[in-house]
Amino acid sequence: MRVIGLMSGTSIDAIDAVGADIQLRDGTIHVEVAGQLSRAYPESLRAELIAALPPGRVELATVCRLDTAIGQEFAAVADAAAREIFGGTADLVASHGQTVYHWVSGGKAYGTLQLGQPAWIAERTGLPVVSDFRSRDIAAGGQGAPLVALFDLLWLAGRPGRSAALNIGGIANATVTGAHPVAFDTGPGNALIDAAVESATGGAEHFDRDGERAARGTVDERLLKTLLTEGYYRASPPKTTGKELFNRAYLERVLPDYPLSTDDIVATMTALTSHTVADALAPFEPDEVIVSGGGTRNPALLGMLGERLGKATLCTSDELGLPSSAKEAAAFAVLGFLTVHGLAGSHAECTGATRATVLGSITPGAARLTLPEAPDAPPRRLEVVSRARG
Template sequence: MRVLGLMSGTSADAIDCAVAEFSEAGGRLDMRLLWHGEQPWDEGLRARILGVLPPATSTVADWCQLDTEIGQAFGAAASAAIAEAGPVDLIASHGQTLFHWVENGKARGSLQVGNPAWIQAATGTPVVSDFRIADIAAGGHGAPLTSTFDAMWLGETPTALLNLGGIANVTVVGLSDGALTGDTGPANCLLDAAAHRFHGLPADLGGALARAGRVDERALAILLADPFFAQPLPRSTGREYFDGDYVARRLVDVTLEGADLFATLTELTARTVADVINRASVRRVVASGGGIHNPFLMERLAALLEAPLLTADELGLPSDAKEAYVFALLGYLSATGRPGVVVGAGGRAATGATHPTVLGTLTPAGSGQPAAPAITLALHNQEEA
């Protein structure tokens, strides 16, 4: 089965696309990485996506329009991917997260928009989407959803797989009591917000701003005192918590600006990631996501982590395409009726759900199919039975 995975993360910088071919024999699943690429967002649409995220306010009309326009953008990206990589049997679309609802450490819901009907209409291919909510309904966090991919790929050795997107998340595999997964906190989101607000840049490009500054230890201590960082895994969060005003809310009595702001936020990411991973006693850390292109952040992580830091590229998986390949696998597992999350401690799913669940909902192929033969429907009431 050939599956196209589509993913846009919390940074909303592009739609990542990846095509994989799956085959099974003798209890082994082979995944051939056939093609990957990305479709940059239209700048106007990206601005509107970021513009509805907290702390901004928005209307139901905004979200309805984005659901359609993002779905159409995903459909165009899928069509372009298929034109280049060849036909696929299934599309697995994560969509674009607008809100991940967590209260008192428990996930209550998660909204990804980009209606799959537009993807199906553009490609004539069935689409699996809405991957997170089944896990949340079973008591889990619905995030991160990389545990099955990570355990199947590198689970023979105690390994922490780190994703540095807008939010940083980690999955630890190869442990005797099952996988462990969760969000560690901000990776790029606070840095990106500051770069845009103060310099008109999409990010701290190359970590240059942070490298020119010094860590403000008082400010860092206040940020690290956020109760979120003391929560055990599994845990989840998003840009609705670490939003563009997060730093100002936390640092009411501290002035943090210029290059020191970027140095401190980079250190916040590095320390919160290292704190989680170093407790797991792993033999290696394998990183992916946009943050690996920030050399200063990678230097700080390497200095703080107790295990060697590698990138997914060094182990044969394109780092920038990892999440799209993850969703290709999740789509295949859904289509074949298998759970998308592995077992963690205590027999629960790694996300904290009471049990691993089959993820996603199906939008079947419809256009181009032969019309169903006309039939009549005869209704019978209970008294006639």
């Protein structure tokens, strides 16, 4: 089955698409990443979307407008992926959408909202679309995240020792293998780094390109110590967070007490990410940490993280044959594949749900909707090969 996976994470920098040929044979999901592409949001739409995120306040008219505009952007990317990766057609689109709110209170998730109306994708591509993956897990008592946990556990099954799959996007999340696997958001990935850059440059820059500011700056230990008092870090998994907590306003409440240069602030935010990730993983004593996501393009961050991981080996998912920039979109392509085959896409122990559930909602395409026959048993492993470029 040729599946297009669509993802835009909490950094809100672009819509990523992966084209994957996915087959289930003998208990193993075989994933061939045929190609990938990424398209930035139009700057005006990105600005409106960022303004709508917490702590912003928006009218329902804005929510409606964003749902349509984001859906149209996702549709354009899906259409481009079908043409450029698969030569004009595919079988299915799996669209994560754009998270604008993740409702967590007292450690329990009550709801989640991803915008990007799937009808626009189905209408433009003619393909069935699986979307709204997170809500079903939350309805079953889970956190609704990290939903890549099942992908990670199947992908890393059979590796020696204990492995941790770490994705550093706006928020960082990890899946740790073992007899009792865990998955959780560790805290900010790039979110506060990006916020520091945007605040200092008046929005002229959105992120620390190649970690250059962090490399030039000096970590302020007093500020770092203050930031590490955040209660989220002491909560036990399963747990999730987002820009509802770690946003520009969060940063701006603290910074007035610390008159630092922009580079020193960025260096300190980078150190915060490395500390919180390493500290969150430490109790599980992983033998290896496999990193993906935008954070892999920040050498300063990876350097700080490597220093704090102790004996654990640090590598990127590229070294295991899965492009780090394609990881999450590929994971949601697999989740869409599981959904149309009637298979659970969550791991209840990792999300805290009462049971594993079939995820998402299906929007039919142009043709009559015919779902594949459900396999007799769920998959036990996942193998990835890639011929993707870029």
